[in-house]
Amino acid sequence: MKKLALLLLFCSVAGFAQQDAQYTQYMHNTITINPAYAGSRGVMSIFGLYRTQWVGLDGAPETSTLSLNTPVNNSLGLGFSLVNDKIGPTTENNFSADISYSIQTSAEAKLSFGIKGSANVFSLDPNKLAMEHQGDPMFSNFKNKFAPNVGAGIYYHSDRGYIGMSVPNFIQTDRYDDNDYAIYKEQINYYLIAGYVFNLDKYEMIKFKPAAMAKMIEGSPLQLDVSANFLFNDKFSAGVSYRWSAALSAMAGFQVSKGMYIGYAYDHETTGLKNYNSGSHEIFLRFEFMKGYSRITSPRFF
16 A cells, blocks of 8 residues: 555656656757757757746756757758756656758758657656655665657758657657556657748848747647747847746847857746746757858848
8 A cells, every 4th residue: 555655646746747848948949859950050059958847836847958969061960968857756867869861942941851869767766755664675666767769850941930840759668667557658749840030120120930839748638839039130039938728938038149049938837836836937058159151041049
């Protein structure tokens, strides 16, 4: 009975959270969900993000992301990512490598195909559980559970817009299985993303970029994020985002220098959880390294 009660406790913690790590500024962090994005910006790009979700709620998710992607030549791109996701007593570290191949479909657009190989290391800290008997050997099996996976994606993009579809993980895995209980099953996640940049004045000083992401998980409601950003003088951006039946967000970003961009987002929960937390915060930095002949020719910020 004690074992079953502890399993149910852990199941409630894991089931309370989203499947994959969640991002409000998904349009800047595409490489983590779509391997075909690798190298699409035309320069080496290093991206770091930190997200603290549902601040004030004990055991709420915290996510740290570090990624690098770069073109190898006009057709090939490479990417590498590390995602650290903490929820309650659990920690997941996901390492992934991406390769993309692009076909020039017109003077302005490319169609890219990508493959992602990843490894997930899952662990649970029993010291964060209120166990009746400390040192229960049952929990010694929760540390460093290794699970490999593979994913794929396609990404059509031009100087002005993009649309992409991806499945980061094709293999459905059990985060913990002691041959009697599979208490947390990682479902397959399907992503559809799209965005575009519009000029709002003839001098191209103000630009409007709507974006959307649909996330589908078997057995769960469709998750839909829509956003509207404005870019001023190719330097400062501001906008809002709405996660359907979940959160309303404010976003801002600044092009500090030619190769450095910083962004921030704040989420206000619209569900019953708003009574138990003070919102979510997300901040990222992007560094880009350009050769003498390299430049980003489009005004897009995705």
